[in-house]
Amino acid sequence: MFCFQCQETAKNTGCTVRGMCGKPEETANLQDLLIFVLKGISIYGNQLNELGAADRSNDDFITQGLFATITNANWDNERFVAMITEGLKRRDQIKAKFLAAYRERNGRDFDAALPEAATWTADNVAAFAEKAKSIGVLATENEDVRSLRELLTIGLKGISAYADHAAILGFHRAEINDFIMEALTSTTRTLTVDEMVALVMKAGQTAVATMALLDEANTTTYGHPEITQVNIGVGKNPGILISGHDLKDLAELLQQTEGTGIDVYTHGEMLPANSYPAFKKYAHFIGNYGGSWWHQNQDFETFNGPVLLTTNCIIPLKKENTYLNRLFTTGVVGFVGAGHIADRPKGGGKDFSALIELAKKCPPPTEIETGTIIGGFAHNQVLALADKVIDAVKSGAIKRFIVMAGCDGRHKTRSYYTEVAENLPKDTVILTAGCAKYRYNKLKLGDIGGIPRVLDAGQCNDSYSLAVIALKLRDAFGLKDINELPISFDIAWYEQKAVAVLLALLALGVKGIRLGPTLPGFLSPTVAGVLVKNFGIQTIGEVQEDIAAMMAGK
Numbered sequence: 078m079f080c081f082q083c084q085e086t087a088k089n090t091g092c093t094v095r096g097m098c099g100k101p102e103e104t105a106n107l108q109d110l111l112i113f114v115l116k117g118i119s120i121y122g123n124q125l126n127e128l129g130a131a132d133r134s135n136d137d138f139i140t141q142g143l144f145a146t147i148t149n150a151n152w153d154n155e156r157f158v159a160m161i162t163e164g165l166k167r168r169d170q171i172k173a174k175f176l177a178a179y180r181e182r183n184g185r186d187f188d189a190a191l192p193e194a195a196t197w198t199a200d201n202v203a204a205f206a207e208k209a210k211s212i213g214v215l216a217t218e219n220e221d222v223r224s225l226r227e228l229l230t231i232g233l234k235g236i237s238a239y240a241d242h243a244a245i246l247g248f249h250r251a252e253i254n255d256f257i258m259e260a261l262t263s264t265t266r267t268l269t270v271d272e273m274v275a276l277v278m279k280a281g282q283t284a285v286a287t288m289a290l291l292d293e294a295n296t297t298t299y300g301h302p303e304i305t306q307v308n309i310g311v312g313k314n315p316g317i318l319i320s321g322h323d324l325k326d327l328a329e330l331l332q333q334t335e336g337t338g339i340d341v342y343t344h345g346e347m348l349p350a351n352s353y354p355a356f357k358k359y360a361h362f363i364g365n366y367g368g369s370w371w372h373q374n375q376d377f378e379t380f381n382g383p384v385l386l387t388t389n390c391i392i393p394l395k396k397e398n399t400y401l402n403r404l405f406t407t408g409v410v411g412f413v414g415a416g417h418i419a420d421r422p423k424g425g426g427k428d429f430s431a432l433i434e435l436a437k438k439c440p441p442p443t444e445i446e447t448g449t450i451i452g453g454f455a456h457n458q459v460l461a462l463a464d465k466v467i468d469a470v471k472s473g474a475i476k477r478f479i480v481m482a483g484c485d486g487r488h489k490t491r492s493y494y495t496e497v498a499e500n501l502p503k504d505t506v507i508l509t510a511g512c513a514k515y516r517y518n519k520l521k522l523g524d525i526g527g528i529p530r531v532l533d534a535g536q537c538n539d540s541y542s543l544a545v546i547a548l549k550l551r552d553a554f555g556l557k558d559i560n561e562l563p564i565s566f567d568i569a570w571y572e573q574k575a576v577a578v579l580l581a582l583l584a585l586g587v588k589g590i591r592l593g594p595t596l597p598g599f600l601s602p603t604v605a606g607v608l609v610k611n612f613g614i615q616t617i618g619e620v621q622e623d624i625a626a627m628m629a630g631k
Contacts, residue, residue, distance in 0.1 A: 083573075098148055100152055111157055113209075114142075116195075116264065117192075122139075135167055141237075141241055141409055145160065145409040214227060220603075223601070235573045235577025240287050243290045246325060281581050282581075298324070304458055307450050311363070311366065313441055315439050315441055316341065317436050318442075319341065326385065329426045337433055346390065346511070349535035373390075381440045382439040382440075384404050385405045385407065385418070401414050459532060466550075476505060479507050480547075482578070483570050484570055485511075491593075492516075501624060510540045511539075538574070547559055548585075565627035579592070583608075589613040591618075
């Protein structure tokens with residue numbers, strides 16, 4: 078195996094025996110092979126697009142396949158074998174459609190050479206395992222070409238995660254799926270550096286469009302988030318804990334648990350769901366339990382009831398953990414030994430009865446903290462307060478906004494983000510989204526004229542809200558460039574959705590981003606140099622020095 082897609086990759090170079098996340102070599106290789114097969118499907122889909130005969134039948138399969146390979150999403154080898162098998166079947170079907178369309182359009186058979194991803198085939202696990210050894214990341218020998226291809230592919234994984242969430246709610250945009258196929262196809266071709274860089278920037282533009290689509294899907298379906306004090310204590314009833322990002326799973330779980338005597342709690346990236354009007358109406362929706370994803374060994378153990386993982390962020394259990402028989406996955410998530418909730422039948426919903434029946438036999442959650450934390454500061458809510466915010470900036474009450482969105486993680490140097498929050502001048506406001514907020518969202522940082530000093534926009538995909546807020550402030554102050562605002566970006570990253578968000582910020586013209594705890598290991602020195610030169614990307618440094626620089630607009 079060779080995997081360097083997350084921030085914790087070994088020595089910031091690459092995992093070669095077992096993932097730092099816990100992913101086994103066999104699983105990593107099957108993930109590589111699945112991506113290889115998705116490239117094959119995309120080659121024919123892209124060709125059909127060029128013929129003006131678009132085929133939409135594989136859109137969801139491609140995005141779900143890419144999503145399944147995100148860090149901490151799915152380690153179930155049988156699921157990957159099934160996806161690869163289905164992918165090969167789908168590839169052959171779309172190949173037939175392309176050949177027929179080409180023949181009809183050109184009056185002759187297609188006879189050009191095709192990349193191996195479009196032609197290779199096999200029908201057994203042994204052949205899959207053998208092929209996987211030769212088509213991974215290191216199959217691209219040139220370091221800079223490899224870096225640009227993987228930066229693009231890793232960004233596509235994040236885009237696909239957000240596109241899948243939107244699709245689940247019935248929201249699609251063909252140009253997003255078309256770009257995913259175009260970009261996957263490009264990694265099988267020899268392109269110039271300029272062409273590859275252009276595709277990476279187009280991925281950033283597509284990430285913006287995808288997050289906008291998901292924002293539309295979420296708010297149309299569940300309402301605009303509202304300022305909400307979220308309970309972090311526990312009730313007296315047995316509970317079900319739901320983690321991840323999928324709001325439709327939460328909606329159906331709340332519907333099915335109503336009146337059962339079972340309470341529902343969020344964990345990790347599901348915390349922002351507490352601010353949506355559609356969910357706040359449920360009396361048995363108690364609040365949030367625990368912290369970010371990497372605390373789950375402790376949080377899931379003390380919760381005592383069933384736990385549902387709706388998206389990535391699942392981690393291996395430790396020897397002392399006893400909750401595997403209470404752990405359930407759904408959607409693209411897979412973990413050997415956990416129960417799995419099947420996909421929705423057409424026109425129906427998921428069946429969570431197994432969790433409900435188990436919860437009835439479990440004790441209530443063990444209380445680990447009390448109090449509340451505030452959330453719900455997505456763009457609609459903040460823009461409703463725009464006059465107040467603008468007046469605070471003009472009066473000097475707010476000197477600077479610090480965007481500290483992104484991911485949390487286990488890296489010891491992530492204490493940097495807590496220390497920055499604690500030491501920022503009291504006339505600064507932190508804008509956040511994603512699980513990075515758990516580093517400081519329970520600190521008592523106060524407010525500025527009633528405006529909390531931490532404005533939590535929501536999940537990582539809600540970084541789109543932060544972009545909307547920044548652009549609206551730019552317009553309100555009559556500025557031409559977002560970089561003229563009193564705003565600095567101090568971003569934490571861990572996995573592939575954060576890469577999509579980073580590319581989105583670059584596409585919006587944001588410069589001078591601090592990124593940490595480390596720059597991505599998949600950036601070659603040359604590619605990293607280009608990002609530094611063109612966008613001013615820099616690594617985090619010492620807390621006080623970084624604070625001083627950000628306050629000076631550097």
